[in-house]
Amino acid sequence: MAVYEYEHIGEPCDIGPMFEVTQSIHDDQLTKCPNCGNPVKRLISLVSISCPTGNSGLKDLGFTKLVKRDDGVYENVTARDGESKYMHKGRPETIPHFHKTIKD
Numbered sequence: 001m002a003v004y005e006y007e008h009i010g011e012p013c014d015i016g017p018m019f020e021v022t023q024s025i026h027d028d029q030l031t032k033c034p035n036c037g038n039p040v041k042r043l044i045s046l047v048s049i050s051c052p053t054g055n056s057g058l059k060d061l062g063f064t065k066l067v068k069r070d071d072g073v074y075e076n077v078t079a080r081d082g083e084s085k086y087m088h089k090g091r092p093e094t095i096p097h098f099h100k101t102i103k104d
């Protein structure tokens with residue numbers, strides 16, 4: 001199981017503009033808020049890692065680490081072959097290959 005963050009595309013409801021949902025990585029991502037039914041989009045988030053491991057160590061462990069560089073731009077400091085070094089909000093082709101690297 002993993003925690004995912006979602007954001008209302010339009011008007012937020014009682015649960016706030018953003019919310020977290022715990023679901024299996026094999027589940028389809030939500031397209032509607034479970035509370036109000038308005039469209040939502042999934043945000044990219046990372047579970048915080050407490051062990052002091054460098055970027056190369058995280059990469060070896062199968063983690064992807066994103067560092068925010070600008071509004072909507074994240075550097076993938078653990079990018080592997082074929083992955084985009086930078087992830088841009090709204091450009092799916094730049095999103096890291098999470099399905100290849102994260103196992104339930």
Ligand SMILES: [Zn+2]
Nearest residue numbers: 013033035036
């Ligand atoms: Zn809602």
